[in-house]
Amino acid sequence: MILNKTLAAWCADYPLIADLIALKETSWFNPAIAPAREALADVGLTAADVADASARLQRFAPYLARVFPATAASGGIIESDIQAIPQMRAALAERYGVAIDGALWLKKDSHLPISGSIKARGGIYEVLQHAETLALAAGWLRLDDDYSKLDSDAARAFFGAHQIAVGSTGNLGLSIGIMSAQLGFQASVHMSADARQWKKDKLRAHGVRVVEYASDYSVAVAEGRKQALADPSCHFVDDESSTSLFLGYAVAAERLQRQLAAQAIAVDAEHPLFVYLPCGVGGGPGGVAFGLKLIFGDAVHCIFAEPTHSPCMLLGVYTGRHDEVSVQDFGIDNVTAADGLAVGRASGFVGKAMQRLLDGYYTISDEEMYSLLALLERSEGVRLEPSALAGMPGCARVLAEAQGYRERMGLTAARLERATHLVWATGGSMVPEAEMAAYLARGAALLGN
Numbered sequence: 001m002i003l004n005k006t007l008a009a010w011c012a013d014y015p016l017i018a019d020l021i022a023l024k025e026t027s028w029f030n031p032a033i034a035p036a037r038e039a040l041a042d043v044g045l046t047a048a049d050v051a052d053a054s055a056r057l058q059r060f061a062p063y064l065a066r067v068f069p070a071t072a073a074s075g076g077i078i079e080s081d082i083q084a085i086p087q088m089r090a091a092l093a094e095r096y097g098v099a100i101d102g103a104l105w106l107k108k109d110s111h112l113p114i115s116g117s118i119k120a121r122g123g124i125y126e127v128l129q130h131a132e133t134l135a136l137a138a139g140w141l142r143l144d145d146d147y148s149k150l151d152s153d154a155a156r157a158f159f160g161a162h163q164i165a166v167g168s169t170g171n172l173g174l175s176i177g178i179m180s181a182q183l184g185f186q187a188s189v190h191m192s193a194d195a196r197q198w199k200k201d202k203l204r205a206h207g208v209r210v211v212e213y214a215s216d217y218s219v220a221v222a223e224g225r226k227q228a229l230a231d232p233s234c235h236f237v238d239d240e241s242s243t244s245l246f247l248g249y250a251v252a253a254e255r256l257q258r259q260l261a262a263q264a265i266a267v268d269a270e271h272p273l274f275v276y277l278p279c280g281v282g283g284g285p286g287g288v289a290f291g292l293k294l295i296f297g298d299a300v301h302c303i304f305a306e307p308t309h310s311p312c313m314l315l316g317v318y319t320g321r322h323d324e325v326s327v328q329d330f331g332i333d334n335v336t337a338a339d340g341l342a343v344g345r346a347s348g349f350v351g352k353a354m355q356r357l358l359d360g361y362y363t364i365s366d367e368e369m370y371s372l373l374a375l376l377e378r379s380e381g382v383r384l385e386p387s388a389l390a391g392m393p394g395c396a397r398v399l400a401e402a403q404g405y406r407e408r409m410g411l412t413a414a415r416l417e418r419a420t421h422l423v424w425a426t427g428g429s430m431v432p433e434a435e436m437a438a439y440l441a442r443g444a445a446l447l448g449n
C-alpha cells in the first residue's frame with residue numbers, strides 16, 4: 001500500500017506510473033499549465049525577491065573577485081557562457097529521427113567558476129546571504145561597505161564561531177563547503193553513498209568536515225538537519241525547502257536575458273524559448289525556471305529532465321502528492337550515475353510552487369546520458385558530466401510528442417521554426433581527467449563506434 005492505496009489502483013488512476021516503474025523513458029506534458037501572470041502568484045516570491053538576491057551577489061562581487069581569481073575577469077560575478085551547438089543539433093535530429101528547426105544552445109553552468117556546477121549559483125548565494133546577515137547584525141559590516149574587507153583574519157575569526165551544514169549528493173556540498181570554508185565558517189557536509197570520492201577529497205582539502213552515509217540523499221539530509229538543529233550556532237542549508245537557494249538560482253534568468261539579447265535572439269510569443277533543466281530535488285531548476293517565467297512569461301517553456309531511476313518530481317507533480325511520495329515507494333531504486341539527480345523524493349516547496357508554471361517533465365536512461373555525453377564531445381568538443389546531458393533530448397521530446405501539448409500551447413510549425421532550444425548543462429568541468437575518460441569510453445561503447 002502506498003498512501004492507503006494499492007499499486008494497482010495507483011496505476012489505474014495514473015497510467016504513466018507503470019512506465020516509470022518499468023524504467024521506460026517517459027514524457028509528460030503538464031495539462032495544468034496556466035498563464036504566467038496567474039501562476040506566478042503560487043510561488044510566494046516575487047521579482048523584488050530576485051532583485052534583492054541579485055543586488056546581494058553584486059555587493060559580494062568585489063570579495064569574490066579577490067578570493068576566487070577565476071571570477072576576477074567577470075568582476076566577481078559567477079556566470080557561465082551560452083554556446084550554440086549546431087553540430088549536436090544535427091546529431092540529435094539524426095539520433096531521434098526528428099527535424100529540429102529551431103536553434104540549439106547550451107548554457108554552460110558546467111563551467112561555472114568555484115565549483116563547476118549549477119550549485120555555484122544557489123549554494124554559494126545562501127552561504128553569502130547567511131554571512132551577510134551575521135556580519136550586519138554584529139555591526140561590523142554595512143551594506144555600502146566594500147565587501148572585500150571580508151577577506152581578513154578578523155572576518156574569518158568572526159565566522160569561525162559559526163557553523164554551516166548541508167546534506168548533499170556531492171555538488172551542493174562542494175559549493176557550500178568551498179564557500180563556507182573560504183569565509184572562515186566551520187563547514188560540515190553530509191554526503192550520501194553515491195557521492196564521488198574526488199568530491200569528498202576536494203572538500204577535505206578545503207578543511208571541510210565530510211560525514212559519509214551508507215544510504216541515499218534523503219538520509220544524508222535528514223541526519224545533517226538533525227545534527228544542525230541541535231546546535232544553535234549552526235545554519236543548515238535545507239536543499240528540500242530553502243527559498244534562499246531558490247532565489248540564488250533565479251538570478252540566472254536576468255543574466256541569460258542579457259546573453260540572449262547580446263546574440264540578438266528574440267524571445268516572445270512568435271519566438272518561443274524552450275529551456276531543458278536537469279532536476280534532482282528541484283531547487284536549482286525550479287529557481288531558474290521561476291526567474292525565467294518572471295522575465296519571459298508565457299514565451300518561455302521550461303521542461304524538467306530526470307533519470308529513469310529517480311523520477312521524483314515527475315511522480316510528485318503527476319500524482320499531485322509531491323513530497324508525500326518517493327520513487328522508492330513505487331519500487332524504483334533511485335540508483336543512477338547522474339550526480340545531483342539521485343533524489344527519490346522531490347522538494348514539496350518547488351513541486352507545489354511551480355506546478356502551473358512548468359510545461360513538462362521527462363525521464364532519460366543512464367545509458368542515454370552516457371551516449372549523449374560522448375556525442376556532444378565528438379560533435380562540439382564540450383565535456384560534461386552525465387547528469388548535465390539530461391536536458392539534451394528535450395527538444396526531440398517536444399517536437400515528437402503526441403499528447404497534444406504543442407497544439408494546446410499554440411506552438412505552431414511557424415513558431416517552432418523560430419524557436420530557441422536551450423539545454424542547461426549543469427556540471428562537469430571539475431570531473432577529474434581519468435573519470436572523464438571513463439565516461440567518454442562508456443558513451444562511445446554505447447554508441448557502438
Ligand SMILES: *Cc1c(COP(=O)(O)O)cnc(C)c1O
Pocket residue numbers: 117118119171172278279280281282283284285286339340341387388426427
Ligand atoms: C544538483 C544538480 C542538479 C539539480 O538541481 P536540484 O536543485 O537538485 O534539482 C542538476 N545537475 C547537477 C549536475 C546537479 O549537481
